Amino acid sequence: MNTVVYFLLLLVSGNVLGREKPPHIIFIVVDDLGWNDVGYNNPVFKTPTIDRLAGSGVKLLNYYVASHCLPSRNMLMTGRHAIQLGIQHDDYGFHPRSLPLNETTIAEPLKHVGYSTHIVGKWHCGFYSDNCLPHNRGFDTFFGFVGAGIDHYTHSDHFNHMHNLRKNDDCIAKKYIGKYSTTIFANEGKDIINAHDQNKPLFLYLSFSAVHAPLEVPSSYLKQYESTIHDEDRRTYAAMTSCVDEAIANITEALEEKNMLKNSIIVFTSDNGGALVNSAGNNWPLRGGKHTSWEGGVRAIGFVYGDLLPRHSRGTENTGLMHITDWFPTLITLAGGNPHVGKKLYGVDQWNMITGKDKSGRDDVLITLQEDYKAGAHYRTGIYKNNAFDITTHAAIKMGKWKLLTGPIGGPSDWVKPQEINSDHRIIEDPDFDATRIVRLYNIEDDPTETTDLSEINQHIVIEMLAKLHNFSKQSLPAQSRIYPRADFDGMGECISPWV
Structure with a gap:
């Protein structure tokens, strides 16, 4: 669509909530976080910031995602279902597959209505071509990694141990070797907030690599669990969650110091249920976990926080049915944009449900x-x-x-x-x-x-x-097949990079 026409369509949607300034949107994803892995569901876990934000916001108790991260993240990016994208499988692998390049990401319409758009952390929407990378798909900047997971200290890829940390097109992994991923991503998020021009609204997509395996954490976070969790893996996992909680505290503090918090909406979600295999996540009392369609795999922790929520909705537990694709139309509409200018969405605008004004927009x-x-x-x-x-x-x-x-x-x-x-x-x-x-x-x-x-x-x-x-x-579209040429690792240089 012509950019001028697109922009005019977005303008006619009017100002969000009757305000002159649209809200800053901070979207936080924690990787593989289980239902039983936050303090408000499990008091053994020390997550005071998450508990405070959730307790003062709206907890989503009937909120569904995919059973594994790739379809969840691609559905979040587009508001379209995995069956509409052909991405029903576990991973793109190292084949030339990605979120289709003719799809619109959430950053693009936000950018069209004046947002500064940034992604920090995990992308996982494909990287075989430069055109796949987030800073070429609507985001102003990208600081993070492109695959499914990384080592939290070496920042090497989860599968082939190549460096996998970049800032836009530059490989920066060597600079951060030995520094913990959660801290790195939180610091980058703080830097973006501190440098932000407040004449523009901010969209910060903060996608942590924790608490995804490998189970690694600075030792200082382990001490608080020595007397309550005796299993080493579970203790490390809990400490990783506490480190994420501290990172979120630092982000909210940066927003407050910049006088941005009062005009911010913070969304918090897991991409799927806790991993029971090769990790230490937990979804008790729900059945199953990651890679299953039992509730433990697909019913996610999620909440919305912000002073922009009506007072009657704050501190509530919302049981309306919601899906991860709903964030796309909900947030774009909230920002003053029009999400319905591209392909048919699966997601629906759920702001009235979240704020308690109406029932869920889906049956x-x-x-x-x-x-x-x-x-x-x-x-x-x-x-x-x-x-x-x-x-x-x-x-x-x-x-x-x-x-x-x-x-x-x-x-x-x-x-x-x-x-x-x-x-x-x-x-x-x-x-x-x-x-x-x-x-x-x-x-x-x-x-x-x-x-x-x-x-x-x-x-x-x-x-x-x-x-x-x-x-x-x-x-339903057929799932993307393993097309070739496969990744040329020898030609990539220091970092995992596009090869086509």
């Missing part, structure tokens, strides 16, 4: 739909085998109080107590779990821990939800 949430991930021949198709939707497909959908799962479950299906609970029986298995069943229905309102499958006694509900899945399947 259902498609959690996942992976049409190339099917149940094998040994699975039992049962009474729904002739439905229009292929029930062997790995899918999950929430509709009101109901949640439907189809196809293979994938990942651990247990309930896992945290190590700080004094019990020899940490893993609770479902004695009635039948791994060959491929249709499961749960009443999440009455049974949030997903203990009782009600699919056989609520066939009309299942059929209605399968019809919704069938409609979504007709809109």
Whole structure:
């Protein structure tokens, strides 16, 4: 679309909330943070800043994300569902794949209405071409890394140990070797705030690499858990969370000192549930974890804080249904922009729900739909085998109080107590779990821990939800394939970089 036309469309949406100045938006993502891994859900964890912001803001208790980070982050960036983007899989790997270059990122419309836009930390929306990088997709600056994870001290890539820390196009990893990632990213965020021209609104996307593995943290944060958490990995994980909490305290302090906090909206979210494998996250009492469609994998910690929230909404727990794609239209509209100038969004504007003025703007949430991930021949198709939707497909959908799962479950299906609970029986298995069943229905309102499958006694509900899945399947793009040429690591130089 012509830039002038785009700008005029955005202008006609008017000033946000009747104010002359749109709000500063600070969007904070903590990687792999579990449901049970903040102080307000687990008092063993020391997260006073997170607890204070959440307690003075609006906690989102019915808020869904993807089961792993790549689809969550790409959906957040665009307001479009993973099935609309063809990014249903775990990772781009080192193939020429990315958030499609014809998609609009959240930074672009914000930039068009005058925002200064910055990303600090994890990108994970592709990097095979210079055009994929965030500072070429609407962000003024990029300070961070491009892949799924990094070592928190060496800043080498999680998978191949090459340097993976850059500022725009410059590799800066060597400069920061030995310095802890959370502290580095918080300091960069503070520098951006301190240097910000207050004649413009600020959008700061602060995407921590913690508490993603590897489990590493400065020793000073471990001491407060010596008497309460005896498991070494869990103690380190808790200390990483406390370090993130301190980083957020430093960000809010910088906003206050700059006299920006009163006109700021702070959004806090995890990208998926806590990782139970090769990490020490915990989602108790929810079932499952990262890489599963159980509640522990896809119901995320999330809240909104700010003086711009109406007084009646502050300190509330909101149970309206929300999805990670909803941030795109919600925040762009709040900023005075028009989010509906590109491709059809899956996200809906939820500001009236968040502020308690109205109910949720959605009746259902498609959690996942992976049409190339099917149940094998040994699975039992049962009474729904002739439905229009292929029930062997790995899918999950929430509709009101109901949640439907189809196809293979994938990942651990247990309930896992945290190590700080004094019990020899940490893993609770479902004695009635039948791994060959491929249709499961749960009443999440009455049974949030997903203990009782009600699919056989609520066939009309299942059929209605399968019809919704069938409609979504007709809109779904094929998942991006492993196209070539694969990354040329020898030609990258010091840092993981674009190669096409």
